[in-house]
Amino acid sequence: MEEYKYLAIVEWGKNYIAKEHLQPNDRFLSEKELCTIHGVSRQTVRQALKCLENENVISRVRGSGTYVKNVAVQQSEQPKRVGVISTYFSDYIFPQIVTGIERVLNDAGIVMQLSTTHNQVYEEAQALRTMIANGVQGLIVEPSKSALPNPNMQLYREIKEQHIPLVFFNAKYPWSDFPYVAMDDEAAGEIVTNYLFDCGHQRISGIFALDDIQGHKRYGGFMKSCIAHNIRTAEKDVLWFATAEKSYIFKYARTKLLEMLVNSTAIVCYNDELAVNLLRFCRENDIKVPDDVSVVGIDDSKFSTLCDVPLTTVHHPHKVLGERVARKLIEQMNAPEDAQDDVIFHPELIVRDSVRSFERR
Amino acid sequence: MEEYKYLAIVEWGKNYIAKEHLQPNDRFLSEKELCTIHGVSRQTVRQALKCLENENVISRVRGSGTYVKNVAVQQSEQPKRVGVISTYFSDYIFPQIVTGIERVLNDAGIVMQLSTTHNQVYEEAQALRTMIANGVQGLIVEPSKSALPNPNMQLYREIKEQHIPLVFFNAKYPWSDFPYVAMDDEAAGEIVTNYLFDCGHQRISGIFALDDIQGHKRYGGFMKSCIAHNIRTAEKDVLWFATAEKSYIFKYARTKLLEMLVNSTAIVCYNDELAVNLLRFCRENDIKVPDDVSVVGIDDSKFSTLCDVPLTTVHHPHKVLGERVARKLIEQMNAPEDAQDDVIFHPELIVRDSVRSFERR
């Protein structure tokens, strides 16, 4: 079959190891033996052995002999790697989401490569490039600044061309056609606002993130509820902030905030993190929650139960979402052109103590 | 310099390509030319060329000649990967530690592969094996059940043999000789206990984890302080628990706990997580902290400020520790036989409201 003698010996050697059930570190035939078996010169045998060594089938030890290498190493390839890129992962609800992802990937024998963007598109580009160069078999990405124009479109195109499966979570870029897994953010905004109306509130303000789609959608739900209740919410009743400045708005938008707190009976917050900070702001300014003003958050983070006034909020599936994202990716890796549909979790209201009810329903 | 002729030619060839500024696909010298240049046989030249081919420096074409390969491919390799294996990463102080690690690795252009063991040695084995098979260039590991016999010794030996740099954090296995980065746990235990004595407490109990070295060391510091203050702490004043059962001890050790709370004026807790749970247990049993009993924790986790009674505890360097671990590993990757020393952070007492002072000092 083989044209060349040394290649014939290579094949013969592989079969020999299999046939004789040689275990790792078992001794292989010596060069001399192979010479007499095949009736060739030692040089030819050596060339064959060199090949087998390059293929990691055997290892040769000067003065000792030739030995069989670990066959397991040979057949069981490298475990798959998947890149996970999120904005943060140490705070808020992110640890739980990432834990969910890690659990599913781990069970599937997949290694997770983690990177964070701190919601910066430049870091997102960096992370994506590194992951691609690293040869990941799949990507799970939480978009950064999903509501603003994104300079990384070209990178995502490349990913598409290279047929690397990708799933977004929490948000997706409007121009991309990768599937995503998220909570129904519009519904979340609507549910909390509806609840406030149900409790008898009439003057309701909102604070939303301006640079991500979640902020826009939650605002959308808020407005939808307002319109449904015939409340014409003026521009001044909504405060927009950039997520990078989430901690500073209490300084530089102080007057507007205080005005809102006086003119409103309830505030819808973009998320629990903001809501908790707002609670502190209220305390510092002698505004009582929920007596003077009611506050609602979204996401049901851990802090929502630990703060002074347990927060009425909307449950975010956290870990379950993480698990679903990871499963979604695995589905895609197995059946690339299948399972392109999005997964949307329907939110659920969690009532705690931060909303005053006007006893009217 | 080189002992063997063919190796000398390999080196000479690399220099030649550099010196002559040969571009990719430029023609290299023929075998015959090399023979006359170096005054060796053709076989020897061929052996050298074989090496250069294996190193991806040249490519040979039968009947045509030998050509220079893309040098760019050669130098800009895949980004490095480092495996991070911790017990948990979504709770407690772990997110901050991992964030520190991630930040430093990221700045160094290194990709982080994360895996958690849930403090199970089997999962640790699994993670280590996967990481090794994956060809990581370094490992950062938080030992699981560091105080109990560990079945993964063989794996760590393999890592040593393969010269994969490894740094432990928080704890290290006593039988291993990898460096580690941690807080001085004994000092931490001593500092809180000393503080209790300073506040006038005499009957002090402790609750410690039995399966990790941190638990043993913190217990050691606790005992050291007791002995220094001439308090003979009986066995019944110490409650040991397995970390896997950290949530259940309030059920199955209920009577012993209540007894301890009655007989003592202060309790030293293994860490803040336990302390916070103890606070809840006290509240449920109408025991007032710090009026009836004082509680101290260790680690200065986020929960220590958020719970009902802000916790007196010891500061753990969290993020700084994470950063230091990562830098330590990078040092090791650059200078393998250097930087084998441990890094120990000295702890610092954080006084809050969970300790009653008997106004005696």
Place this chain on the structure above:
DNA sequence: TTTTTTTGGATGTATGTACAAATCGAAAAT
């Protein structure tokens, strides 16, 4: 019994020769 030395056998390096197979350009034939 323990330690040291010897020795046989294994792989590694180096050289020589011969022929095979592929490439490529120049000369020859169409």
Place this chain on the structure above:
DNA sequence: ATTTTCGATTTGTACATACATCCAAAAAAA
């Protein structure tokens, strides 16, 4: 002008020999 043929050159395969270096077990010495 195009195609074919041929030959020089180059790398690939194969065999033969000699010595080097290392390992490990057997033999000898302490």
